[in-house]
Amino acid sequence: MSSMRLQVRDLVVEAGRGGERTQAVRGACLSVAEGQVVGLVGESGSGKTMTSLACLGLLPPGVEVVGGEITVDGHAMLTLPERDRRALRGPSIAMVFQDPLSSFHPGLSVGTQIVHSLRDHGVGRAEAKARCIEVLGEVGLPKPEAQARRFPHQLSGGMRQRAMIALALANRPRILIADEPTTALDPTVQAGILRLLRRLADDGLGVLFISHNLGVVAGLCDEVTVMRNGEVVESGPTARIIGDPQHPYTQTLLAAAPSLPDPVEVGDPIVVREEPGAAAPDSRVDRDAAVYTLADVSRHFVSGSRGRKTTVHALDGVSLSITKGSSTGIVGESGSGKSTLARLLGALDAPSSGQVLFHGQDLTGMSKQDMRAFRRKVQFVFQDPTSSLDPRYTVEDTLREALHTHGVTDPAQVARRFTELSEQVRLPKSLFGRYPRELSGGQRQRVAIARALAPRPEVLIADEPVSSLDVSIQAQVMDVFRDLSENDGLTLVMVSHDLALIRDVCDSLVTLYNGTVMESSQAAAYYEQPMHPYSSALLHSMPNPRHIGRLPEVLALGEPADPTSPPPGCRFHPRCPRAQDLCREQRPALTAMPDRVLACHFPLTVPAVTAEVGER
Amino acid sequence: MNKVGRRLAMLVGGLSLLLAVAGPWITPYDPERPTADVLMSPSASHPMGTDASGLDVFSVTVAAYRTDLLIALAAVVLSLVVGIVLGVLAGYSFGGSRAFGILGKAVDRLLDLVQSIPVVILGLALVATFGRGMPSVIAAVAFVNVPVFARLLRSSLKSAERGGLVQACRSVGLSERATLLRHVLPNSLDSTLANASVALGGAILLTAALSFLGAGVRPPTPEWGALISGGANYVPTGQWWISVFPGLVLSLTVVCFALAGESVRDRLSGASGRKRSADAGQTDAAQTDTDTVMRLA
Incomplete structure (x- = not known):
């Protein structure tokens, strides 16, 4: 067993002080061999991070190993004095954390x-x-x-x-422990890091890769260990664990993991005008059906004082319209302007130039009365329910306040709405007396959704509504959104960086890059055949649990452009593999096609990518 | 500061509060009526001796507790009220309202101005204008604390406004007033209120310091600073007890209040490692202040 770099046997880790001790890890076993990438999968609280910290001998104060053995590169880590352990960290075993900014x-x-x-x-x-x-x-x-x-x-x-x-x-080092090293990164950037780790392993490094993302694990790891509540529930070669899971928990995780499934029914298209900046509304748009019409909308954030002014071009000349009853996904990498766009639609921010029209009415310069009416019709769900709910308000208080704000004060009516909302978001009424801290993350987000639904809005805007939740919870919350858009006729706008996650929910997609619209299309067409090289790069960077042993592709070079100095011509050209001189000089206009609108000089027309992405 | 130290501080602070309340019933002599014994050294009949006018130092010291505590409490409450109002104006944007934005900036500068005025000079000026008396001292002590509370609240409001709750309230359609009063303020006041308990010790010290310098309450009213200052002249000639006993009591009280205040604050705002180290710094500051008064005495 000379090739065994890291071995953990029956590890038991206890946390807490005095009498109240809980077992964070209960008898975990795993091993990493030379040149092997072993995935350690589990949701928050599963004990995966504690296991990895124990391997380094870096458990936080109050947490200690009470049983088991850890062998690092032939040394029994647990019996070594701290001095010798320190000598091992670096030359034998090293670690990479999720957030490099706080580790440097x-x-x-x-x-x-x-x-x-x-x-x-x-x-x-x-x-x-x-x-x-x-x-x-x-x-x-x-x-x-x-x-x-x-x-x-x-x-x-x-x-x-x-x-x-x-x-x-x-x-x-002989062993590298990577704890969610790509979780904070965009999928396009993540793909590059995963490839790097794979290459390092192929050169002989043993890697313990901790992740909650089964898609990433499927592509990168040779072996997988699944943990839950401090216990290993299943472990073995990736093909067996991900391809044919035996344990019900692994099956649940896999079922909840976002992948790119079969095409869904085609919904209403988003119609985008051909010329950004053209003032006259497009005649093809049924004006009654358009909930939102955006005309050449920009949002620039200026900071600094004279001489040292920097302007962040969060949005630049965005024109689009959103039809009634549609569900629109706004996708793109971080810094692409997704959230800024959502905030403009929700009138939480005002554009620097251009117009955001809601049923033909300009959102800037609205009277107080009109604004109140608007707030009733358009509601928002934020990314982090913990910060968007008042910790001093019970679920009931929060919902009652939302109802009262919009004129529902009759107690019988309020009670009736409580029942309706509880059913709509699938949150049992028995939880209505609780405070946010007494609820799980998924339940909190349901409360936030219920609050948004309280005034019976016409439009619901959700900004990364599930990205702070565990994988198995994400799917459940997305189901709530799907029901709302399919059965309740709500117009849904959802911001997300995860194309796989919103596939079931959205019928049209707007792809943003560096504050501009690259492609906006019917979802089905988009997933089947992305035509913009950027859309294609996004789709190909999505990890897929079905792709065992195959890493996501890197089709966009480098990283997102700096929004303070957007490149000339096509914003995407510095990263585009198809860029020509024309792309560097001239910004492509949005051009209408049968099933989409596109801003690209050289769109992809060969459906070469379809087979890879759409397969299941 | 460790737990035991804080517990002890709580205990002593609590006992001394009892002393303040029960003062008139336990003092052996009337603190404002001189006895025949002048400049007596500590003895069984006068445990802390008597001063130049024949007042029993022990009785005056106990009675002075009420004066100082009353002034400090009134000043802290007053500064808390004014501080919260100014803090809200300085820290909350009211949905990006232009008028409130300008007002907020003005309040910021006003707070700068207030903090740049030396408190002793201010105290003297107030006394010169309104005469010696409790209102002048309370105003001076409150004046010092207003910017502290206003700034604390301002910063927690600023960060609250960047947080999700304010955004959520706005998107739900709550008015700015309802957002502020129902959600933002109740969730932001913790640290400000908690710091009021710490400020109390400092306020007592400042009250005594102003009196020591002659900007305090009118003389017959028993007061520590006045007592210490009155006795200071006799220390060189050997009558140390007039200054030293009230000085010791003052120091003990201030330190106990500071420590007890920190315990209260930590319990209110949930102690974290970072906060605890900040507390340690403030304790040191309180102790340095105490040392200064001791040296003056």
Whole structure:
């Protein structure tokens, strides 16, 4: 068993002080061999992070190992004194965390930190410097000498995570523990990091990859261990665990995991005008059916004072309309302007230029009365229910207030609405007396949805409504949204970075990049055959649990453009594999096609991608 | 500061509060009527001795407790009320209202201005204008604390406004007033209210300091600072007890209030590691203040 790099046997970890001790990990077993990537899967509270911290001997105060064995690179980690453990961290075992910004020292350059970690293990000054540059190159950072001099905040999210991996790899460890290393990243960037980890493993590194995302695990890992409530429920080769799970819990997880299933029925299209900035409304749009019409809407955030002004182009010349009863997904990477657009639609923010029309009425400069009427018709669901609910209000208080605000004050009527809302969001009425802290994340989000539904709105805008929830809960909450849009005739606008997740819910999609519309189309057409290279890149970057042993593709080079200085021409051209001189010079106009509107000089017309993405 | 220390502080603070309430019934002599014994050293009949006019130091010290505590309490309550109003104006945007935006900036600068005025000078000025008396002292002590509370509330409102709750309230269609009064303020007041308990100790100290410098309450009223200042002249000639006993009681009270206040604050706002270290800093500050008064005495 000389190739076994990390072995954990019957690990028991206890947390808590005094009499109240809980077992965070109960008899976990796992092993990682040379050149192997082992996935550790579980939802929050499953004990996966505690297991990994125990391997490093870095459990937080009050948490300790009470049983079992951990062997790291041939050393019995648990019996070693702290001094010897420290010597192992780096040369034998290293870790990468989810958030590289908080793991780096903000005041030292990346290179300095890597050199420090080498010097701590007795490497000479010159040698450490050379190794630093070498390892930065190894993780795929361009111009490693220049990157070494930069500070963590100067790097983009993906670069920072690569630098974090470089820091971990500096001392040539045999084992790398990666705890949700790509969770905070865009799928397009995630795909690149996953490929890097795979390459490192192929070169002999043992990787313990902790994730809640079965799609990522399916593509990257050789073996999978599934944990729940501190116990290992199933483990084995990826093909068996993901492809043919035996344990009911793994099956539940897999059923809830977003993948790209069969096409759904085609809904109403979004109609986008051909020319951004054209003032006259398109005659083809049935004006009664259009709930929202956006004409050349921009939102710029200006910060700094004279001389040092920076302008963030959150949205630039967006024109679109949203039809009554449709459910529209707004997709794109972080910084693409999705949330800004949603906030404009909800009148939580005003455009810098252009018009947002709601049933033909401009949202800016509305009278107080009209605004009140608007608020009743358009409601919002936020990403984080914990912060959007008042901790001092019970569920009932929250809902009652929303009803009272919109004139429902009769007690019998209020009680009737409570029952209706409880059914609509599938939240038992027995929970109505509870405070938000006494509810689970999924239940809290249901409360937030119920609050939004209280005034019987016409439009419901949801900004990443499930991204703070566990996978198995995400699917349930998305079901609520689907019912609302299908059965209750609600017009739904949903912002999401997860194309797989919203597939069941949305019938049309608007793809944003760098504040501009790239493609907006019927969902079915989009998933079957994305025509914009950016849409295609997004779709291909989505991890899919069905793709065992196949990593997501990287079809967009680099990372999202800086919104403070958008590139000329087509915004996407610096990352586009099809870019030509025309793309660099001229911004493509939105052009109408039968089933979509597109802004691209050289759209993809060959349905080559369909087979890969649509398969199930 | 460890738990035991805080418990002890709570105990001593509580006992001394009892002393303040029960004062008139337990003092052996009338604190405002001189006895025949002048400048007596501590003895069985006068446990802390008597001063130059024949007042029993123990009786005056106990009676002074009421004066100082009353002034400090009134000042803290007054500054809390004014501080909350100013904090709301400075920290809440009222949905991006232009008028409130300008008002908020004005309040910010006003708070800067207030904090730049030295309190002792201000106290002297108030006394010069309105005469010696409780209202002047209360106003001066409250004046110092207003910016502290206003700033605390301002910053918690600012961060609350960036948070989800305000957004959610607006999107539900609540009026700005309802959002502020029902949701934002109740959830933001914790730290401000909690800090009021800490401010009490400081307010007592400041009250005594103003009196010590002659900007306090009118002389016959028993007051620690006045007592210490009156006795200071006799320390060089060996009559130390007039200043030292009230000085010790003052220090003990202030430290106990500061520590007890921190316990109250932590219990109210949920102690975290970061907060605890901030507390430690403030305790040090309170102790330095105490040392200063001791040195003055």
